[in-house]
Amino acid sequence: MSTPRSGWFRSRRFAVAAGLTAALAALVATLLTMPLNASLASADGSQITGLAGKCVDVAEANNANGTPVQLYDCNGTPAQQWTIGTDGTIRALGKCLDVVDFGTGDGSAVQLWDCAGSANQQWVVSSANDIVNPAANKCLDVRDNNTANSTRLQIWTCAGTANQKWTAPAAGGGGDGGNGGTGGGTGGGTPSGFVVSEDQFNQMFPGRNPFYTYSGLTTALAAYPGFATTGSDTVKRQEAAAFLANVSHETGGLVHVVEQNTANYPSYCDTSQSYGCPAGNDKYYGRGVVQLSWNFNYKAAGDALGIDLLHNPDLVQNDASIAWATGLWYWNSQSGPGTMTPHDAMVNSAGFGQTIRSINGALECDGHNPAQVQNRVDSYQHFAQILGVDPGANLAC
Known part of the structure; x- marks a missing residue:
C-alpha cells in the first residue's frame, strides 16, 4: 500500500379538478388542440x-x-x-x-x-x-x-x-423493460439505493477509520446522481468498485483522514491565486477520501458542491459526507492528467486503467510506477468480486 498522498491533487488545478364540468371542458380543449x-x-x-x-x-x-x-x-x-x-x-x-x-x-x-x-x-x-x-x-x-x-x-x-426540484410519481407503472433501456433506477436492492450495501462496504474496509461512515458516503451521492446509476447493473457495480478501489489506495484502506506528513502542510498555498489562502497558509493539506489539497482545489470543489471550503477547509476532515463529496467531485468532473473523467472512463467502457490515468497517470502510468498501478488493480478486482461483477478489460495503464 502506498502512502496516502499519491499526487491525485498535486498537479491538477482545477466549481383536484374543481368539478366535473371543468374537467370535461379541459379534456375537450385538449382534444381540440x-x-x-x-x-x-x-x-x-x-x-x-x-x-x-x-x-x-x-x-x-x-x-x-x-x-x-x-x-x-x-x-x-x-x-x-x-x-x-x-x-x-x-x-x-x-x-x-x-x-x-x-x-x-x-x-x-x-x-x-x-x-x-x-x-x-x-x-x-x-x-x-x-x-x-x-x-x-x-x-x-x-x-x-x-x-x-x-x-x-x-x-x-x-x-x-x-x-x-420536482414532485414525481413512483416508478413502476410505465416501463416495459423490453426496449433496451439501460439506465434509470438506483439498483442494488439496498435500503440506501446504492449498489454497494453497508455489509459489502464493511467487507471492503474492515479496518477503516470510524470517521468514514457508510451513511456519509450515501449522503454525498445526492450531489452526483449519475454516479453508479448509469448504464447496466454491471457497469454500475464496476464504477462503484473502481471508485472505492482508488479511494482505498489514496487513504490506506480508508484509514487516513488527513495527510500524514505534517511538514508538507505549509506547501499547499498557491499565493498567485487572487483569493489567496484565507484560512491560513498551512490549512490546505490533504484531507478526505482523495486527500484534497491546495487552496485552488478547495475552492473549486467547494464551488461545485455549494460549500465554502476555501474559508472552511476543516469541514473536509470533520464532516464525513463532505469528505466523500470531494472525492465524488473529482471522480465525476475532473480528468486530471488523463483525457476523460473517471466516471466517463467506467460508463463508456474505457476500463479501470483510464481511471488511474485520470487520477495519477503522470506518476504511475506508462511504466512510471507499476507497483502502485498493480495495487489499485488488485483492490479493484477484490471489490468487484465482493460486488459479484466481472471487472472487465483494460485494467492497467
Whole structure:
C-alpha cells in the first residue's frame, strides 16, 4: 500500500379538478388542440410538479416527435400525466421524455419522442427530488427560473435550486423493460439505493477509520446522481468498485483522514491565486477520501458542491459526507492528467486503467510506477468480486 498522498491533487488545478364540468371542458380543449392523427393516451400516470407549483406538460398535448416539454399550469389533462417506468423512462401520451439530439451540455432542451431506450431517454428520480439524466449527469431544469406558462424545460448541471426540484410519481407503472433501456433506477436492492450495501462496504474496509461512515458516503451521492446509476447493473457495480478501489489506495484502506506528513502542510498555498489562502497558509493539506489539497482545489470543489471550503477547509476532515463529496467531485468532473473523467472512463467502457490515468497517470502510468498501478488493480478486482461483477478489460495503464 502506498502512502496516502499519491499526487491525485498535486498537479491538477482545477466549481383536484374543481368539478366535473371543468374537467370535461379541459379534456375537450385538449382534444381540440391535438393533431388529427394523434391518439390520446390513457391518463393513468400522475402529474410532475415543480417551480411555482406548475406541471411538466407536453405542449398542446401533441404527441408528435419533437414536441416541446414545458412548464404549465396544472390542469389534469393527459398532457400532464407521466408514468415513470422501471426501465428508466418517463412517459406521457405514449412517448418518452427525451433530450434533444442526445445533448449532454447545459441548456439542452427536452422533448417528446418515440421510446427507444436510448441514453437520452433514461432518467433517475433521486431522493432529493431531482430528475437526472445519468448520461449527461445533469438535472431536469426550468429554463431561466421562469415560472411563465410554456417555459421550455432543459437539462442543466445539478445545483439543488428550486427550478430543479420536482414532485414525481413512483416508478413502476410505465416501463416495459423490453426496449433496451439501460439506465434509470438506483439498483442494488439496498435500503440506501446504492449498489454497494453497508455489509459489502464493511467487507471492503474492515479496518477503516470510524470517521468514514457508510451513511456519509450515501449522503454525498445526492450531489452526483449519475454516479453508479448509469448504464447496466454491471457497469454500475464496476464504477462503484473502481471508485472505492482508488479511494482505498489514496487513504490506506480508508484509514487516513488527513495527510500524514505534517511538514508538507505549509506547501499547499498557491499565493498567485487572487483569493489567496484565507484560512491560513498551512490549512490546505490533504484531507478526505482523495486527500484534497491546495487552496485552488478547495475552492473549486467547494464551488461545485455549494460549500465554502476555501474559508472552511476543516469541514473536509470533520464532516464525513463532505469528505466523500470531494472525492465524488473529482471522480465525476475532473480528468486530471488523463483525457476523460473517471466516471466517463467506467460508463463508456474505457476500463479501470483510464481511471488511474485520470487520477495519477503522470506518476504511475506508462511504466512510471507499476507497483502502485498493480495495487489499485488488485483492490479493484477484490471489490468487484465482493460486488459479484466481472471487472472487465483494460485494467492497467
